[in-house]
Amino acid sequence: MNTKIRIAVQKSGRLNEKSLALLKSCGISIDNGRDQLKTTARDFPLEVFYLRNGDIPQYLRDGVIDIAILGENTLIEKGTDLQIIERLGFSKCRVSLAIPKNDAYSSVKDFEGKRIATSYPNTVKNYLKEKGVEVELHIINGSVEIAPNIGLADGICDIVSSGSTLFKNNLKEVEVMLTSEAVLTVSPNISEERKEILEKLRFRIRSVLKGQNSRYVLMNVPDNKLDNVIDILPGMRSPTVLPLAEEGWSSVHSVIDKNRFWDVIDQLKSAGAEGILVCPIEKMVL
Ligand SMILES: Nc1ncnc2c1ncn2[C@@H]1O[C@H](COP(=O)(O)OP(=O)(O)OP(=O)(O)O)[C@@H](O)[C@H]1O
Ligand SMILES: O=P(O)(O)OC[C@H]1O[C@H](OP(=O)(O)OP(=O)(O)O)[C@H](O)[C@@H]1O
Ligand SMILES: [Mg+2]
Structure with missing residues (x-):
């Protein structure tokens, strides 16, 4: 083939x-x-x-x-x-409307009749049409944030991530139109x-x-606390439990969602888990 x-x-x-x-x-x-x-x-x-x-x-x-x-x-x-x-x-980023940081702003209606510089004309048009607001668009391909400072526009629509480009150009984000x-x-x-x-x-x-979104965790648990620990662990099916060389203790292995990780670790410690190891997972085939 x-x-x-x-x-x-x-x-x-x-x-x-x-x-x-x-x-x-x-x-x-x-x-x-x-x-x-x-x-x-x-x-x-x-x-x-x-x-x-x-x-x-x-x-x-x-x-x-x-x-x-x-x-x-x-x-x-x-x-x-x-x-x-x-x-x-x-x-991950958002596409937002921004204006000079010292300008007053109360709602999206404030954009009525204003000039907006952007590389995203359809996005702005559709967003503002739904809000019943009409604007004048200036379509530019890059460095959009400079437009209000050089008198080309009253506001801009562009990508925002950390917000540092807006900050450096004395602009403030006033409407998030979409996340991406x-x-x-x-x-x-x-x-x-x-x-x-x-x-x-x-x-x-x-x-x-x-x-990438999961972590493999291993921990030592006294046998009399195993049930409490297992109750906390989500895992792919159920956790793996193996006896340790020292009698009365087990090693428990499981997979935890990266975003729930710190919450679960706190609960595991309170339930009696010790020596918790956390490892990245290269691939997870379900
Ligand atoms: N600061 C940022 N933080 C996170 N994601 C971003 C950021 N800037 C852009 N992106 C994302 O990356 C994509 C590509 O952005 P980039 O500026 O590299 O190219 P472009 O100018 O949109 O496209 P072209 O390839 O036509 O030059 C954007 O469409 C957006 O999804
Ligand atoms: O909120 P921030 O973290 O500052 O990111 C936002 C900036 O990042 C992108 O520009 P990029 O650096 O891709 O340059 P470009 O204008 O040449 O596309 C985007 O167009 C913004 O200007
Ligand atoms: Mg860019």
Whole structure:
């Protein structure tokens, strides 16, 4: 079988490195030469196309690529017709409206008749239309945060993550229009044969993400406290319990969700667990 699935990854920018790292964690080796626009994976039926984010939705519609890793915000701006098939959990950000920090603000109605600079015209238009607010848009491709300082606009709509770019440009975030993360999206025209390859890739991606979101924990527990400790542990099925060399003690192994981790550890300590070890999980196949 020579068919390969064609994936688009951002050529350079915020998503490039993490997208390639995800494919690598899935056991897929890709050469990422600086000037290469297309590479073939060595050990998986996959071709990687390095493209500008903004162009990817149209390539997917045209069916010249099959899948892509994109910011959800790009799909909301340019690809509401395209389907998200996995949420990838990295490059989390929001798309917000911001104004000069000393300007008064009471509600979104304050934007009526104002000039807004943005690289996300459809997102702003749709958001404000729903609120019954009309604005004048100035579409620019980068360094949007400078616009109010040079008199080009009264406010901006752009990506915010830490907020430091807004802060450095004396702006304040006043409306969060949407939150975003990297996602895997698919062409509506993908062939049946390539869909099969896609399912294999999705299986690997899910195993990697589940592993990244979980921790393997091991602890020593006196036998008379085992029931209390086991009650606390969620685990994949049920915890593993092995006898220690010292009589009256057991070693308990389990898997904990990364986000619940500190809560569970506190409860385990109170229930009598000692010598708790926490290890990362490379992959988790369910
Ligand atoms: N500061 C940030 N923190 C987290 N995620 C971000 C941040 N800035 C951008 N992103 C995410 O990364 C994506 C790519 O952003 P980037 O600025 O690298 O490229 P771009 O200018 O949108 O696209 P192009 O590839 O067309 O140049 C954005 O669509 C967004 O989802
Ligand atoms: O809230 P922060 O953590 O400061 O992040 C937000 C900034 O990050 C992005 O710009 P990027 O650095 O990608 O530069 P660009 O304008 O060239 O895309 C985005 O366009 C904002 O300007
Ligand atoms: Mg950017």
